[in-house]
Amino acid sequence: MVLGPRSTQLADLVTTLHGRDQISAELDGLLDRARGARGGALAVLGGTGTGKSAVLRSIGAAAPDFQLLHTSGVPAESVVPMSGLHRLLQPLAGRLPELPTPHDGVIAELIGAAVARPAADFALCTSVHRLFVELGRRGPVLACVDDAHWLDEVSLVALAFLARRADTERVAVVFAGDESLATGPAADQLSGLRRLWLTALDDEASLRVLADRTRARLAADTAADLVELASGNPLALVELADALTTAQLAGRSPTPVSVPADSSLRRTVSLRFGQLSVLAQRVVLMAVVDEQLAVTNVLGTDIDLAAVDEAAGSGLVVIDNDANNAVLVPTQLTRSILYSQAAPDQLHAAHRTLATRLDPDWDRLRVTWHRAATEQTSGQQLARELGDSATAAHETGNYAEASTAFERAASLVEQPGTRVQWLVEAACGSWLVGGGRRTRALLRQAAPLTELVGARGPMNMVHGIVEFGDGSPAEASRKLRIAAEQLLDTDRARALTALALAAEACGSTGDYDGLADVAGRAAELRRPDEQRATELMFDHLAGTAATFSGQPTDAVGPLRAVVRLAATVDDPLATILASQAAYSLGDVSHSLELAGQAVTGARARSLTTLVPWALIDVALAALLLDRHSTAESAALEGLREAKAIGQHNTAMTHLNLLALLAAYRGDRETVVRRMDVSAVWVIDHGLALPGTIGWWALACLDLAEEQPAEALDQLRLMTATTGHVHRGMQVVAAPHVVEAAVGCQQPGLGAVALAIFDRWAGNSNCGPRQALSHRCHALLAERPADADEHFREAIRLHRSSNTALELAKTELFYGHRLRHGRKPTAARELLRDAVKIFHDYHAETWARRATAELRAAGESVPFAELGTTGQLTTQQLEISRLVAEGATNREIAAQLFVSTRTVDHHLRNIFAKLGVRSRLELAAQFR
Numbered sequence: 001m002v003l004g005p006r007s008t009q010l011a012d013l014v015t016t017l018h019g020r021d022q023i024s025a026e027l028d029g030l031l032d033r034a035r036g037a038r039g040g041a042l043a044v045l046g047g048t049g050t051g052k053s054a055v056l057r058s059i060g061a062a063a064p065d066f067q068l069l070h071t072s073g074v075p076a077e078s079v080v081p082m083s084g085l086h087r088l089l090q091p092l093a094g095r096l097p098e099l100p101t102p103h104d105g106v107i108a109e110l111i112g113a114a115v116a117r118p119a120a121d122f123a124l125c126t127s128v129h130r131l132f133v134e135l136g137r138r139g140p141v142l143a144c145v146d147d148a149h150w151l152d153e154v155s156l157v158a159l160a161f162l163a164r165r166a167d168t169e170r171v172a173v174v175f176a177g178d179e180s181l182a183t184g185p186a187a188d189q190l191s192g193l194r195r196l197w198l199t200a201l202d203d204e205a206s207l208r209v210l211a212d213r214t215r216a217r218l219a220a221d222t223a224a225d226l227v228e229l230a231s232g233n234p235l236a237l238v239e240l241a242d243a244l245t246t247a248q249l250a251g252r253s254p255t256p257v258s259v260p261a262d263s264s265l266r267r268t269v270s271l272r273f274g275q276l277s278v279l280a281q282r283v284v285l286m287a288v289v290d291e292q293l294a295v296t297n298v299l300g301t302d303i304d305l306a307a308v309d310e311a312a313g314s315g316l317v318v319i320d321n322d323a324n325n326a327v328l329v330p331t332q333l334t335r336s337i338l339y340s341q342a343a344p345d346q347l348h349a350a351h352r353t354l355a356t357r358l359d360p361d362w363d364r365l366r367v368t369w370h371r372a373a374t375e376q377t378s379g380q381q382l383a384r385e386l387g388d389s390a391t392a393a394h395e396t397g398n399y400a401e402a403s404t405a406f407e408r409a410a411s412l413v414e415q416p417g418t419r420v421q422w423l424v425e426a427a428c429g430s431w432l433v434g435g436g437r438r439t440r441a442l443l444r445q446a447a448p449l450t451e452l453v454g455a456r457g458p459m460n461m462v463h464g465i466v467e468f469g470d471g472s473p474a475e476a477s478r479k480l481r482i483a484a485e486q487l488l489d490t491d492r493a494r495a496l497t498a499l500a501l502a503a504e505a506c507g508s509t510g511d512y513d514g515l516a517d518v519a520g521r522a523a524e525l526r527r528p529d530e531q532r533a534t535e536l537m538f539d540h541l542a543g544t545a546a547t548f549s550g551q552p553t554d555a556v557g558p559l560r561a562v563v564r565l566a567a568t569v570d571d572p573l574a575t576i577l578a579s580q581a582a583y584s585l586g587d588v589s590h591s592l593e594l595a596g597q598a599v600t601g602a603r604a605r606s607l608t609t610l611v612p613w614a615l616i617d618v619a620l621a622a623l624l625l626d627r628h629s630t631a632e633s634a635a636l637e638g639l640r641e642a643k644a645i646g647q648h649n650t651a652m653t654h655l656n657l658l659a660l661l662a663a664y665r666g667d668r669e670t671v672v673r674r675m676d677v678s679a680v681w682v683i684d685h686g687l688a689l690p691g692t693i694g695w696w697a698l699a700c701l702d703l704a705e706e707q708p709a710e711a712l713d714q715l716r717l718m719t720a721t722t723g724h725v726h727r728g729m730q731v732v733a734a735p736h737v738v739e740a741a742v743g744c745q746q747p748g749l750g751a752v753a754l755a756i757f758d759r760w761a762g763n764s765n766c767g768p769r770q771a772l773s774h775r776c777h778a779l780l781a782e783r784p785a786d787a788d789e790h791f792r793e794a795i796r797l798h799r800s801s802n803t804a805l806e807l808a809k810t811e812l813f814y815g816h817r818l819r820h821g822r823k824p825t826a827a828r829e830l831l832r833d834a835v836k837i838f839h840d841y842h843a844e845t846w847a848r849r850a851t852a853e854l855r856a857a858g859e860s861v862p863f864a865e866l867g868t869t870g871q872l873t874t875q876q877l878e879i880s881r882l883v884a885e886g887a888t889n890r891e892i893a894a895q896l897f898v899s900t901r902t903v904d905h906h907l908r909n910i911f912a913k914l915g916v917r918s919r920l921e922l923a924a925q926f927r
Contacts, residue, residue, distance in 0.1 A: 016212060017058050019205025020051070023196050027059045027174070031066070034140045034172040041163030041173040043148070043190050045181055046198030047315075048268045049235025052176035055198070056144045059174060066142040066172070067135055073150025073177075084155030085128065088143065092131075124154070125161040132162055136170035148177035149186060160189045200232025200331075203437075203646075209234055213241035219251030221444055226255060228437050231331035239263045258336040269337045272314045279307035280314070285350040287317045287327045288338045289373065291404075292366065295325040297357055348374050365389045365405045372412055383412035387422060394429060397605050403429030407442065420449035424458040431465055434608030436646030439466055457486030461498050468505050469609070469647040472685055477505035477514060481521075488525070496522065496537045500577075503541055508649070510688030510724025512548045519545035533574065536565040540577045547584050548727050552760050559585050566594070572601040572610050579617040583624075584728075586766035592621035592630075612642035612650045619657050624732070624768050626803035628841065632661050649687055652678045656690040656697065663697035664805065666704035666845025671697050692726040696733045703736060704845045705912050708743025715740060731760050738776040739813075747780050754780065767801030775810045784821060791817070808837035812850045819857045827857045848915025856917070876913075879906050884923040 017024055026042060033039055044055050060068055071088035135141045145151065145159060163173040175181070181190055201209065206227040210218055218226075218241070230236035236259055243260040247253035259265050273281060283303060287293050295308060308327070311317050316334060320326040329335040339347070355370035368389060372382040390405035406426035410419045427442035443463060449455060464479035480502035487495035499522050506515035519541040526538050543558035559581040566578030579594035595617035602610040615638030622631035635657040642651035655678045662670035675694050682691045695714050702711035715737050734757035741750030754776045760769075771794045778790035791814040798807035811834040818827035831854040838847035882892045889903045907919075916922045 016208075017051070017054060018208040018212075019201040020055065020058075020198070023055060023198070024058065026194075026196055027055070028062065030172050030174070031059070031063050031140075031142070034066075034142070034166075034170055037136075037168065037170050039136075039140075039166040039169050039171040039173075041166055041175070041193050043175040043177070043181060043193050043195045044198060045177060045179060045195055047178060049233045049265050050198035050200075051234040052178075052198060053146055054234065056146055056174060056176050060142065060144060063140075063142050063172075066140045067138070068142050068144070070144045070146070071151075071155075072146035073148055073152075075150050078150050078152055081152055081154040082124075082158075084145070084151040085158060088145070088155075088159075089131075125158045128158045129162050129165055132166070132171045133169055140170040140172070143171070143173045145173070145175045146177075148175040148190075149180045149184070150177075151186075153186075153189075156186060156189050160193070163190075164192055201234060201237075202232065203227055206230060206232060206237055209237045210241050213238055214244070214249060217249050218244075219249065221440070222248060222251045222255050224437055225441060225444075228441065229256070229258070229332055229336060231333040233265070233331070233333055236263075236265055236333050239265065258340040259333070263337075265333070266337050266341065269316070269334060270341055272316055273338065273341070276314055276316075277307065277310060279303050280310040281346075282350065282353070283307050283311040283327065284314070284316045284329075284338065285342055285346055286354060287311075287329050288335055288342070289347060289350045290354055290366065290370070291328070293327040293354075295319065295327055297354065298327060300353075300357065365393065365401055369405070369408050372408070380412070380414060383409045386412065387418070390422070390425070394425065399429040399432040400606060403427075403433070403435070410445075416449050417455070420446045420455040421458070423449075424455060424462060427462045428458070431462060432609055433606050434641075434645030436466065436470055436609075457483050457490065458494075459483075460486060461494060464498065464505075465501060468501065468508075469649055471649075473505040473508045473649065474511065474686060477502045477509075477511070477518075480505060481518065484521075493534060496525070496534055500537045500540060503544060507544065507548065507726070508689050509686045510692075510726055512727065515548060516545050532565050533569045533571065536562055536569060536574055536577065539565065540581065543581060543584070550727075552584075555584065563587075563590070563594075572598045572605065572607055572614070575601060576610065576614050576617060579614070579621070583617065583621055586760075586769060588621050588624050588766050588768065592618060592625065592627075595621055608641070608645055609647070612638045612645075612647055612654065615641070616650070616653055616657070619654070623657070623661065624766075625801070626768065626805050628661055628664065628805065632658065635661065648681060649685060652681050652685075652687055652690040653693070656682075656693040660693050660697040660700065663700035663704070665841060665843040666701065668701050668705075671701055686724070688724040688726040689729065691724075692729040692733075696729060696736070699733070699736055699740065703739055703743075704843075704849070706743075706849065708740045711736065712740040712744055712746070712749070731756055735772045735776050738779055742779045750776070750780055767797045768803045768806065771795075771797035771801065771803060771806065771810070775806075775813065778817075779813060784817075787817060804837050805841050805843065808834040808841075808843075808850070809846070811837075812846070812853060815850075815857065816853055819853065824857045828854060828859050831857060831859070845912075848913075852915040852917055852921070855921075876906050876910050879903060880910055880922060880925075883907075883919055884925075886923075 023044065030040055030042055044052055046052050056070075060070070069088050069091065071084050073084060077083040132141055132143070143159070143162075148156065151159075159173060159175075162171070163175075166173055175190065175193070177186075181187060182195060207223055210223050210226060222244075226237065226240050230240060239259050240256060243256065245253060248255065273284065276284065279302065283298055286298055290297070295305075298308060299305070308319070311327075312319050316329065316338065318328050318330050320328055329338065351370040351373040355367055355374065358367045358370070360367050365386065368382055368385045372386070386405050386409035390402045390409060393399075393402035393405060403426045406422040406429065410422040410426065413419050413422065423442050423446035427439045427446070430439040430442060439462065443459065443466070446455070446459060460479045460483035464476045464483055467473070467479060468476035480498045484495045484498040484502065487498060499518055503515050503518045506512070506518060522538055522541045530538065539558040539561040543555045543562060546552070546555035546558065562581040563578045563585070566574045575594055575598035579591045579598060582588070582591035582594055595614050598614035599611055599618065602608070602614060615634045618634035619631045619638065622628070622634060635654045639651050639654035639658065642648070642654060655674050659671045659674040659678075662674065675697065678690060678694065681687075682694065695717055699711040699714035702708070702714060715733065734753040737753035738750035738757075741747060741753070754773070757769075757776070758773055774790045774794035774797065778787045778794060781787035781790060791810065794810050795807060795814070798804075798810060811830040815827040815831040815834065818824070818830070831850055834850040835847055835854060838844070838850055879892055889907070892903050907922075910922065911917065914922065914925065916925065
C-alpha cells in the first residue's frame with residue numbers, strides 16, 4: 001500500500017543523484033533496517049540548492065514497497081501549530097477505520113475530523129507514534145520531511161519524538177533542511193539523530209549533472225566554465241543548464257557569467273544581502289571586488305568590526321583567521337550573483353574605497369586595478385601600469401598575483417597582440433600555481449587571437465603543459481614540440497623547457513622513439529656557452545634518452561651533470577630533474593633528498609603544479625629504499641594535490657603507486673579497489689607509467705599468494721593497458737620477473753631479466769639494488785654453494801641499507817632453500833626473523849607464507865599464527881571440516897550440492913587465507 005502523493009510529488013521528479021554515493025548508501029541502509037523492524041531516522045542538511053529535495057525524491061523512488069507520507073515546511077505556516085503534521089497525515093483521512101487499534105481522537109482532530117489542539121503535548125506525540133506503529137504492521141513506512149527548518153514547532157517536536165523511537169519499528173523518518181537544524185533553535189529538537197551533510201559536488205559529479213540536464217549536448221569547454229561557476233551547487237548547475245541557448249550549448253557563444261535572473265539561488269542571495277545594514281553591505285561588496293581583502297583593508301572611520309561581523313553572519317562572506325583575517329566570498333557562485341545584482345554605483349564605491357585604503361607601494365597591483373575600475377585615469381595608461389606590475393610580480397615569483405594582473409590588464413588594453421600576450425602570460429601563471437581550470441578558461445579567451453603569429457608559441461606551450469597534466473600526453477608532446485620551434489627565435493629558454501617537457505610527455509606514454517627525436521633535436525641546438533639552467537636541460541634530455549634507449553653507460557655523464565648543475569640553479573623544476581637523474585644513477589638516497597627539496601622549494605614559491613610531480617619521485621625513491629610509510633605518505637599527498645589542481649594524469653600515477661605499495665603487503669582488496677578507479681583513465685589517455693606500475697602490482701599480488709605462473713603472465717602483459725611499457729619501471733620490476741620465472745621453472749626468462757637489471761644496477765653503489773641483484777642470482781644459482789654466497793651477501797646488503805621488507809623476503813626464500821637442503825636449524829633462524837618483519841609491516845599474506853615455511857622446518861607454531869579460521873566464510877569452514885574428516889573433493893561436492901570445481905576453488909582460497917600448503921596441514925588445524 002502506498003500512501004501520500006507519491007505520483008505527483010516524488011516519482012515524477014526523481015533525478016539521478018550524482019556525487020552522493022555515501023548519502024545514498026546511508027539511506028539505503030536505513031530502508032533495509034526499516035524493512036526488518038529496525039528503522040530509524042536521518043537528517044539530511046545543506047545550504048540552498050545542495051539537493052536536499054532531490055535526496056528525498058531519490059529515497060522515495062528507492063522505496064516502492066514502503067507506505068510513503070510526505071510533508072514540507074512552509075514559511076507562511078511556520079507559526080501555525082500542527083500544520084506540518086496536517087500535510088503529512090492528510091492522505092490518511094478516511095483510512096483510520098482500517099487501522100485495528102482505536103485512537104484517542106487526537107489524530108482525528110489533526111486531520112480535520114474535529115478541532116485540533118494547539119500544543120505539542122505528550123498525547124499528540126504518543127498518538128503520532130502509535131499511528132506509525134500500526135501502519136508499520138501493515139508494511140514498512142517512510143516519512144519524508146522537506147524544508148524541516150520551516151516546519152512549525154509542534155509538528156517538528158512530534159516527528160522528532162517518532163524518529164527517536166523508530167529503531168524498533170518498520171518506520172523510517174528522513175528530515176531535510178538547512179544549517180539551522182544543526183546550529184539554530186531547532187537543533188535541540190533533532191538531537192540524537194544522525195546528520196548527513198550535503199557538501200559541494202566534485203567536478204566529475206558536476207559534469208554528470210550537466211550531461212544529464214543537457215542530454216550530453218554540451219560543449220566540453222562550456223561545461224568546464226559552468227562547473228567553475230556553479231561551485232559544486234547542484235541547483236546552480238540545473239538552472240544554468242536550463243537557461244543555455246543553442247549557441248551556448250555548442251560553445252559558439254560566451255558562457256553565462258551568473259545564474260539566470262529568475263533563479264531561486266539569486267533570490268536567496270538577494271534576500272540575505274537586502275537584510276544587511278548599509279555598512280555590512282559595503283563590506284560584502286568590497287570582498288566581491290577584491291579577492292585578497294583583509295579585515296584591516298575594510299575597517300575605517302565609517303566601518304567597524306560590528307559591520308564585518310554582521311556581514312560574516314549572513315554567510316555571504318567568511319573570515320579566514322588562518323589567512324591574515326581575510327574577508328572572502330565563499331564561492332565563485334555567490335560572488336557572481338552578488339556582482340550581477342549590485343548597482344554600478346555600489347560597485348564603483350567599493351572600488352573607490354579600496355583604491356584609497358590600500359597601500360600604493362605594497363599593494364600596487366590592486367590599487368591600479370581599483371583605479372581602473374572607477375575610470376579615474378585613461379584605461380590604456382592603467383593597462384600599461386598593470387602589465388608592467390604583472391611582469392615585475394612574475395619575475396619575483398609572485399605568480400598568482402601576476403596572473404590576476406595580466407588578466408585584468410588584458411581586459412583593458414586595446415591592442416590585440418598585447419591582449420593575447422597578456423592572456424597567455426596569465427594562463428601560464430595560473431598553471432604554475434595549480435589553477436588548471438582557470439588556465440584553460442584563459443586560453444579560451446585568447447583563442448580567437450591565435451592568428452597573431454607571435455602568440456602561437458606561448459599558446460602552444462601552455463596548451464601542451466595543461467594537456468600533459470590532464471589530457472593526452474601524446475597530444476601534449478606534439479604541441480610542446482611545435483611550441484619549441486615557434487619560440488626558438490624569441491625566447492630560447494622557454495623553447496628548451498618546452499622540449500624537455502615534450503620528452504617527459506613521450507616518456508609517460510612509452511614513446512621512446514619520440515623521446516629520442518626530441519633529444520636529437522635538442523642536441524642540434526646546443527651551444528658551447530650555454531647558461532647553467534639551459535645546460536641542465538640539454539644534459540637531462542641526453543641522459544634520459546640514453547637511459548631509455550638501453551644505454552645506461554652513455555647516460556652516466558649527462559645524468560651526473562644534471563645533479564651537479566641543479567645544485568647551482570635555484571629552481572624546483574631543476575631539482576626534480578636532478579632527483580630523477582640521481583635515481584637513474586642508483587644514488588637513491590640522494591634522489592629522495594633532492595625530491596624532498598623540490599617539494600619544499602615548490603611549496604615555498606607557490607609553484608603548486610610542481611608539487612605532485614616531485615612527490616612521485618619521493619614515493620619511487622622511498623619505495624626502493626623500503627621506506628614504505630614515507631612512500632605511502634608521499635603518494636597519498638600527491639594524489640590529493642594532483643586531484644585538487646586537476647592533474648589527473650599525475651593523480652593516476654600516485655594512485656597506482658599506492659596500489660603497488662598495497663601489493664607489496666599482499667593486500668589484494670586494496671590493490672583491486674585502487675586499480676579499478678584508475679584503469680579507464682589510464683587506458684583512455686595512454687599512460688605507460690601508471691599502466692606499467694599497475695601490472696607490476698598485480699604480479700606482486702600473485703607472487704605473495706604463491707601463484708608464479710599468473711605473476712609471470714602479469715609481468716609479460718605490462719604493455720597490455722596502453723600498448724607501451726615504461727622501461728624504467730620494467731627494469732625496476734625485474735627481480736619479480738626472476739622470482740616468477742624461478743617459480744615456474746623457467747630460469748632462462750629470469751636470467752634475461754636479471755642481465756638487464758644488472759646492467760642498470762651495476763652502474764651504482766646502491767645497496768638496495770645490489771641486494772636485489774644478489775637475491776636474484778641466488779634464486780637462479782644451480783650450485784648450493786653459489787646460492788648460499790649470494791643469499792648471504794643479499795642479507796648483508798639489506799641490513800646495511802635498512803631495507804627490512806625485502807630482507808624478510810630474502811630470508812624467506814633462503815629459508816625455503818635451506819629447508820629443502822636439509823638444514824632446518826639454519827632455516828628456522830632466518831624464518832623467525834622474516835615472520836616478525838612481515839607482521840611489523842602488516843604484510844599478513846607474506847607472514848602466513850613464512851609461518852607455514854617455519855612450521856614445515858620443524859618449528860612448533862600455533863596455527864593461530866598461520867591465520868585464524870575466522871577469516872573463512874561459512875562454506876569454507878564446512879569444506880575445511882570435511883577435509884579434516886578425510887572426505888575427498890568428490891564426496892564434499894556431493895554433500896554440499898556443488899561441483900568439484902567449486903570445491904577446488906574454495907580449497908585454493910582456504911590454503912591462501914590460512915597459509916597452509918596441503919590437505920594434511922589443513923586437517924591438522926581443524927582437529
